[in-house]
Amino acid sequence: MTTSSPEAGPAPRRQSGARAVYEMLRERIISGALPPGERLTEPVLSAGLGVSRTPVREALLLLQAEGLVTELPTGGVRVAALDVSDARRVSAVRSRLEGLLAYEACERATPDDVARLHRLVDLMDAVRDHDDEVLRIGGQFHGEIERIAGNAWCSALLRQIGGHVDRYRVLAARRRIGTTDHVDEHRAIAYAVGQGDPVTAEATMRAHIERSAAMTEQALTARQTIPS
Known part of the structure; x- marks a missing residue:
């Protein structure tokens, strides 16, 4: 499965940091814009959102703690399944x-x-x-x-x-x-x-x-x- 670019939404302001990235990704996971099983990686997300990898990394950790994404053994995370x-x-x-x-x-x-x-x-x-x-x-x-x-x-x-x-x-x-x-x-x-x-x-x-x-x-x- 290819990685979706998150460019479809407005980029978070840089000063908003990890929280803005987290809220944007969370909303897209809930709405289904990022579907179950979609692979998310720091380089692609940071490039698409126009932010550094640090807030992306922190946002993905928050999403992982919430159970909305799961860690992959090969690196990155995948949007949690719905069943x-x-x-x-x-x-x-x-x-x-x-x-x-x-x-x-x-x-x-x-x-x-x-x-x-x-x-x-x-x-x-x-x-x-x-x-x-x-x-x-x-x-x-x-x-x-x-x-x-x-x-x-x-x-x-x-x-x-x-x-x-x-x-x-x-x-x-x-x-x-x-x-x-x-x-x-x-x-x-x-x-x-x-x-x-x-x-x-x-x-x-x-x-x-x-x-x-x-x-x-x-x-x-x-x-x-x-x-x-």
């Missing part, structure tokens, strides 16, 4: 953590919090044909649930798997385009939080994540059955 078994494990962890956040959000939500959740659902409904916007607003919705719950331990654990969650969320969102499923599921979560019903909020959140996991599995299976 059904990994997707199931990530979803199982996410479902439990976000289910707990939804439960605890019911105990802390104010009327203003609930109104914000419903506004986000309405925005999602308005842009349901655009996967990038659905993903962005969906992320905001889940972020609001996390903020309302105020559980620092859950938040820290979610951050550790955040890149992996987002990679699989992209696949699921693309299979929902044009449907109202995503909107309906978020609306049900917002309604349960507004009703102060923690049991239903947790169950609805977990069902939503499990539905997304099923969509992800379908997308991964379809990829594997495409003739080469």
Whole structure:
């Protein structure tokens, strides 16, 4: 497999250093612009991004620590694979953590919090044909649930798997385009939080994540059955 040039995006400012390179590469891995299995090397990346090899090396180490790239015995790294078994494990962890956040959000939500959740659902409904916007607003919705719950331990654990969650969320969102499923599921979560019903909020959140996991599995299976 040949190495893709990262020249398709704006080059990070030199003074931003490794963090800017890391964030750019991370976004491209999550979006699929850098596909699973793509080989990344310091010389090619530094030349394409117009930075020295030092920030590239540091960025690749950060991505490796996050599990988004894996080291090759011959040098360089490869974008981590996406597969059904990994997707199931990530979803199982996410479902439990976000289910707990939804439960605890019911105990802390104010009327203003609930109104914000419903506004986000309405925005999602308005842009349901655009996967990038659905993903962005969906992320905001889940972020609001996390903020309302105020559980620092859950938040820290979610951050550790955040890149992996987002990679699989992209696949699921693309299979929902044009449907109202995503909107309906978020609306049900917002309604349960507004009703102060923690049991239903947790169950609805977990069902939503499990539905997304099923969509992800379908997308991964379809990829594997495409003739080469």
